């Protein structure tokens with residue numbers, strides 16, 4: 001036996017608990033959609049409007065993370081379009097778009113395979129979008145996913161973008177029938193503070209995806225776990241416990257899949273024959289951490305910066321929580337932060353509101369006698385994770401560094 005036979009023997013678990021770990025990858029396309037019959041029905045009814053000559057100009061599809069919005073919306077639209085010649089579906093994910101201009105460019109890219117330079121302006125890009133759509137079937141469903149990520153723009157307001165998309169002259173002139181399906185975590189009208197001319201152009205059709213309940217998570221996870229693990233590798237008790245905890249804490253299918261993957265890895269490391277309740281327990285926090293850290297990586301630079309200030313004070317050997325707005329501001333003004341990153345009080349307040357909407361911080365007002373009313377700020381997760389993420393954020397963030405896109 002060569003050195004390498006021994007090496008590979010050593011690293012190959014004798015009786016691995018996993019059969020096909022990839023089945024637990026949340027990005028892997030599942031065979032079937034479970035527990036979203038009501039939402040699929042609503043989406044299908046909206047699409048069926050095509051046969052009667054009306055599809056609402058906008059549809060808001062919203063709900064917390066990991067509740068099947070992207071999966072169900074794409075699947076139902078794709079299946080409908082493949083049965084209906086008069087309909088085309090285009091899907092655009094706006095997660096990486098920092099500005100409204102780049103969001104419009106991303107749509108253009110999906111339609112034509114090309115992007116335009118900033119000099120053509122938002123109007124220039126939209127003009128080309130309408131030209132491209134002229135050659136499309138009678139109806140186009142445009143799915144704009146993760147649209148709530150696009151709100152940090154110094155040149156255009158969200159209302160400018162939506163006004164062009166819904167009421168743009170080029171579109172009206174050419175008589176283009178477009179239905180824009182907006183997928184996000186919050187209801188957009190509330191989140192983006194759209195002005196009234198845009199609101200009146202939007203329909204109030206919406207489809208809500210609630211967090212999954214235990215039985216629903218069980219039906220989603222069962223077929224995935226059966227593929228992923230050897231038979232009997234996950235005890236019934238561990239399955240029920242994991243599903244219950246995942247539903248109680250998150251209602252999120254993505255996190256639930258991660259939880260069972262990590263629990264399986266723990267069982268393997270400990271040479272256990274089955275995944276036990278304990279393996280679930282030790283990973284509940286690890287799963288939370290993984291999800292939060294990936295959210296932190298995706299934050300725009302200002303948002304991350306403000307979080308480092310919120311978690312920047314120490315007290316008794318620990319990170320001080322909660323902190324006040326004044327403490328946050330004075331941390332940002334301290335010499336640890338370069339002058340060019342100075343945001344100013346109003347910008348910081350705005351960022352804090354965004355962070356609260358994203359569920360990353362909680363704020364409340366304390367009355368402190370003579371000092372008056374003081375705003376308290378606290379992270380909704382272990383504050384140390386911000387510090388742990390810092391180096392990686394600076395290296396990997398798409399929001400820092402040279403901006404060549406626009």
Ligand SMILES: Nc1ncnc2c1ncn2[C@@H]1O[C@H](COP(=O)(O)OP(=O)(O)OP(=O)(O)O)[C@@H](O)[C@H]1O
Nearest residue numbers: 026030033034064065066067068069070071253254
């Ligand atoms: N009803 C379901 N049936 C089967 N698998 C599901 C279901 N819901 C979610 N999943 C699994 O969870 C993953 C995440 O779901 P999806 O991407 O649709 O969530 P989302 O609601 O769009 O979340 P986010 O708000 O974070 O974008 C899917 O890729 C799929 O693997």
Ligand SMILES: [Mg+2]
Nearest residue numbers: 069070071145
């Ligand atoms: Mg999604």
